[in-house]
Amino acid sequence: MTSLGxxxxxxxxxxxxxxxxxxxxxxxVGPALRMYCVTRYGSQVASAPHPLSLRLGRDGLSALDxxxxxxxxxxxxxxxxxxxxxxxRERRRGGLAAEARRLMQDKGYVRxxxxxxxxxxxxxxxx
Numbered sequence: 786m787t788s789l790g791x792x793x794x795x796x797x798x799x800x801x802x803x804x805x806x807x808x809x810x811x812x813x814v815g816p817a818l819r820m821y822c823v824t825r826y827g828s829q830v831a832s833a834p835h836p837l838s839l840r841l842g843r844d845g846l847s848a849l850d851x852x853x854x855x856x857x858x859x860x861x862x863x864x865x866x867x868x869x870x871x872x873x874r875e876r877r878r879g880g881l882a883a884e885a886r887r888l889m890q891d892k893g894y895v896r897x898x899x900x901x902x903x904x905x906x907x908x909x910x911x912x
Contacts, residue, residue: 839864 853863888894
């Protein structure tokens with residue numbers, strides 16, 4: 786493992802970057818190079834999250850480019866935003882489904898919903 790280090794004298798912060806060797810020997814360059822950054826403040830160590838690699842295909846890449854262009858952000862930021870928004874949407878859907886199940890078990894609610902549906906049918910009139 787290769788290490789490259791720099792020190793910021795004003796904050797006494799040391800940043801260490803490590804390049805992992807790739808298959809076939811040697812240290813990778815370009816996209817094969819995986820850089821991990823660790824910043825040390827005294828005894829505290831904060832590390833960057835693990836990188837994620839995806840094969841999107843033409844449609845996925847086109848959609849990602851469109852999101853990035855519309856929002857004025859990088860592809861990486863567009864992907865992060867899309868993942869976060871999708872997870873939130875899934876949480877909301879799960880909550881709505883649970884609420885619907887609870888309401889379907891409430892006999893009073895079901896009776897009232899049927900009454901409202903019948904009233905709406907009578908108000909609709911002949912078409």
